[in-house]
Amino acid sequence: MSGLNPFLTIDGVSKAFGGIQALYQVSFAVQARHIHALIGPNGAGKTTLFNVISGAFAPDEGSIRLDGKDIQGRPMHELVRRGIARTFQNVELFGSMSVLENVLVGCHTRTRCGLIGAMVRWPWVSREERWARERAMELLNMVGLADSAMKRAVDLPFGWQRLVEIARALAGDPKLLLLDEPAAGLNAVETERLSRLIQEIQALGVTVLLVEHDMNLTMDISDRIVVLDRGRKLAEGTPREIQSSDAVMEAYLGKKH
Amino acid sequence: MGSRQRLYGTAIFSLGMAALGVAVSNPYEQQLLTIIGIHTLLALGLNMLMGYAGQISLGHAAFFGLGAYGTGILTTHFQWSPWASLPAVLVFAALSGYLIGRPILRLSGYYLAMGTLGLGIIVHVLFREWDTFTGGASGLVGIPPLSVGRLIVGLGRSGFFAVWATVVLFFVLCGRVVDSRIGRALRALGDSQGAAAASGIHTAHLKAAIFSFSAVMAALAGYLYAHLLGFISPSSFDFLMSIRMVTMVVIGGMASIWGSLLGASVITLLPEWLHVFSDYEMMVYGLILMGVMIFLPQGLTRGVLDALQRARARTASS
Numbered sequence: 001m002s003g004l005n006p007f008l009t010i011d012g013v014s015k016a017f018g019g020i021q022a023l024y025q026v027s028f029a030v031q032a033r034h035i036h037a038l039i040g041p042n043g044a045g046k047t048t049l050f051n052v053i054s055g056a057f058a059p060d061e062g063s064i065r066l067d068g069k070d071i072q073g074r075p076m077h078e079l080v081r082r083g084i085a086r087t088f089q090n091v092e093l094f095g096s097m098s099v100l101e102n103v104l105v106g107c108h109t110r111t112r113c114g115l116i117g118a119m120v121r122w123p124w125v126s127r128e129e130r131w132a133r134e135r136a137m138e139l140l141n142m143v144g145l146a147d148s149a150m151k152r153a154v155d156l157p158f159g160w161q162r163l164v165e166i167a168r169a170l171a172g173d174p175k176l177l178l179l180d181e182p183a184a185g186l187n188a189v190e191t192e193r194l195s196r197l198i199q200e201i202q203a204l205g206v207t208v209l210l211v212e213h214d215m216n217l218t219m220d221i222s223d224r225i226v227v228l229d230r231g232r233k234l235a236e237g238t239p240r241e242i243q244s245s246d247a248v249m250e251a252y253l254g255k256k257h
Numbered sequence: 258m259g260s261r262q263r264l265y266g267t268a269i270f271s272l273g274m275a276a277l278g279v280a281v282s283n284p285y286e287q288q289l290l291t292i293i294g295i296h297t298l299l300a301l302g303l304n305m306l307m308g309y310a311g312q313i314s315l316g317h318a319a320f321f322g323l324g325a326y327g328t329g330i331l332t333t334h335f336q337w338s339p340w341a342s343l344p345a346v347l348v349f350a351a352l353s354g355y356l357i358g359r360p361i362l363r364l365s366g367y368y369l370a371m372g373t374l375g376l377g378i379i380v381h382v383l384f385r386e387w388d389t390f391t392g393g394a395s396g397l398v399g400i401p402p403l404s405v406g407r408l409i410v411g412l413g414r415s416g417f418f419a420v421w422a423t424v425v426l427f428f429v430l431c432g433r434v435v436d437s438r439i440g441r442a443l444r445a446l447g448d449s450q451g452a453a454a455a456s457g458i459h460t461a462h463l464k465a466a467i468f469s470f471s472a473v474m475a476a477l478a479g480y481l482y483a484h485l486l487g488f489i490s491p492s493s494f495d496f497l498m499s500i501r502m503v504t505m506v507v508i509g510g511m512a513s514i515w516g517s518l519l520g521a522s523v524i525t526l527l528p529e530w531l532h533v534f535s536d537y538e539m540m541v542y543g544l545i546l547m548g549v550m551i552f553l554p555q556g557l558t559r560g561v562l563d564a565l566q567r568a569r570a571r572t573a574s575s
Contacts, residue, residue, distance in 0.1 A: 056451075075454075075459075076454040076455060077454055077457050077459040077460070080455065080456065080457030081457055085455070086455050088451070088452065088455070092449045092452035092455075093448075094444060094445050094448040094449060094452065095448050096447070096448055096512070097441070097444060097445075101441055101444075104438075104441055105442065105445045105453070105456050105458075106456050107438075108438065108441075108442060108456050108457045108458055109456075109457035111438050113437055113438045113439065114439060114466075115434060115439055115466060115470060117437075118433050118434045118436075118437030118438065119430045119433055121437075125437070128438075129437070168456065169455075172456065172457055
């Protein structure tokens with residue numbers, strides 16, 4: 001672990017909300033192109049950590065480094081430009097838009113037409129728009145939703161909405177993808193497909209940080225796992241090490257008698 | 258809506274308006290139609306902010322007045338040519354829109370409504386009290402008309418064509434914005450600000466930019482208004498005007514370019530039609546607005562389109 005280029009470094013990160021210490025001195029490193037999972041009981045601070053990494057709010061203390069550069073406290077839109085994309089636990093699609101348009105919004109950081117450009121419609125604006133549409137369709141193909149491109153995103157079944165969200169996140173060409181419980185609400189077949197999709201994303205060279213309650217999925221695809229409990233890091237290791245750790249079993253199931 | 262559909266729609270609409278401009282020769286009707294055009298510009302600009310980006314402004318009459326008083330002051334007190342004051346007024350509206358928009362749009366919901374309400378009131382007081390330049394409550398007179406060579410653009414047919422040509426231009430421009438990367442970002446903002454930011458949209462900048470854009474459209478409407486009427490007074494740019502603008506957008510249909518036209522027409526014409534009720538005019542007006550909102554909460558455009566769709570479905574199934 002004593003790192004060949006850790007891509008993401010979480011160093012002593014704490015975050016409190018009022019009296020509640022959501023994260024306390026959490027540190028770990030994520031290697032480039034790994035699938036790294038974050039597990040722990042409800043309320044362990046997993047989503048808070050995601051929010052801190054993605055720039056939704058700044059940590060109270062500690063630092064976060066992406067590819068060697070400090071990024072803690074930077075605004076979200078800037079972090080997206082630097083290559084961090086995320087999905088949401090409760091799926092946040094744009095309700096008024098089609099599936100394709102949702103993914104096109106994901107291309108925002110890779111295109112540059114502004115208000116004036118849109119009004120004048122220079123030739124490069126039309127070229128850029130065509131490029132974005134092709135790119136969005138490629139991604140919809142990858143997640144298997146090309147046939148639903150023109151449907152309203154929020155009319156799709158829940159499991160498909162998650163895939164739209166992943167396609168939208170990928171549209172910004174992220175280097176680090178944060179997936180917040182991507183398998184929640186999926187059936188066994190959909191979960192199997194999701195697991196293949198995450199591995200495909202990894203093969204594209206994207207580092208994946210995953211919060212997930214589905215232990216089969218997590219143990220199956222993760223290179224490393226960090227266990228959080230009540231805001232602290234409880235354990236870290238390979239799936240095999242985590243499965244045989246007493247501390248982890250206790251946190252999940254209670255003390256052995 | 259596809260770009261092609263939009264293009265055809267706009268082409269047919271321009272021909273229709275051109276025909277109307279030639280056909281109507283009654284000065285009263287010409288003026289009424291010209292005012293509808295100015296209101297359409299106002300509603301369209303506000304709709305970009307409210308309908309698409311989901312940000313309310315209860316103070317937009319401030320920018321309408323800024324355009325009118327801006328050009329009024331420059332052309333009367335400083336003897337600028339109206340053509341010179343046009344870019345000055347629009348640039349000033351764009352800058353002030355952005356600079357005011359950046360802090361004020363940090364607010365949302367009711368708080369944003371309160372904030373913009375305050376903005377409208379402050380600017381209105383400025384128009385009324387700064388009488389050295391604005392003429393105070395009695396207004397500013399002697400604003401020169403626009404002229405091209407020997408043609409003077411007045412409230413008659415020439416004014417009609419000047420205003421509606423501007424409206425058509427902005428139908429095209431706004432249509433292009435809506436169908437672009439920026440249009441999608443605006444709707445994303447309106448749907449979910451969190452997901453918009455997570456998609457890399459600089460929400461604070463985008464909100465201020467569209468606020469500025471709608472301020473420019475309102476100022477342009479004010480510019481035309483001032484030069485066509487030759488006289489302006491603070492009461493045309495008060496709180497009630499801001500409310501009327503919001504009403505036009507909501508009644509016509511949020512996030513709809515044609516809805517802005519429909520809303521502006523209805524809100525401008527309704528009081529004219531309701532004169533027959535004399536003392537009860539405003540009551541009937543209020544009742545109609547309430548009725549529309551209760552039965553067509555999405556506004557007239559959506560409501561009518563949905564009704565058509567239902568009718569078509571019925572004929573298809575029977």
